[in-house]
Amino acid sequence: MTMADWLTVLTTTDAPEKADALARGAVAARVAACAQISGPVTSVYRWKGEIETASEWQVLFKTTDTRYAELEAYLRKAHDYDTPEIIATPVVRGSAAYLEWLERETAG
Numbered sequence: 001m002t003m004a005d006w007l008t009v010l011t012t013t014d015a016p017e018k019a020d021a022l023a024r025g026a027v028a029a030r031v032a033a034c035a036q037i038s039g040p041v042t043s044v045y046r047w048k049g050e051i052e053t054a055s056e057w058q059v060l061f062k063t064t065d066t067r068y069a070e071l072e073a074y075l076r077k078a079h080d081y082d083t084p085e086i087i088a089t090p091v092v093r094g095s096a097a098y099l100e101w102l103e104r105e106t107a108g
Helices: 016-028 065-078 096-105
Strands: 006-013 034-047 050-064 087-090
Touching: 006 016, 006 065, 016 034, 016 050, 016 065, 050 065, 050 096
Parallel strands: none
Antiparallel strands: 006 050, 006 087, 034 050
């Protein structure tokens, strides 16, 4: 695999227990090797023409490009937001041992 084959994928949700459920479900399904939860964070955004402010919890998933479509499908199904944030960022460098572990854990 090349470095661009590994991804971090970010989503947010409005409660810590929802973040935990999303993280555990993705790792259990092996569509992510790991998920980190942080928060609360304050999100400011426009929704249906209004400026909104909300407390949210971020979930950062570690996965491979080959598992991204399955992770996105999982998040779309499991998430309760109408339009959940799902943003993938390529990993351009990383520890070889960690990236090998990531591959093993998402091998299915």
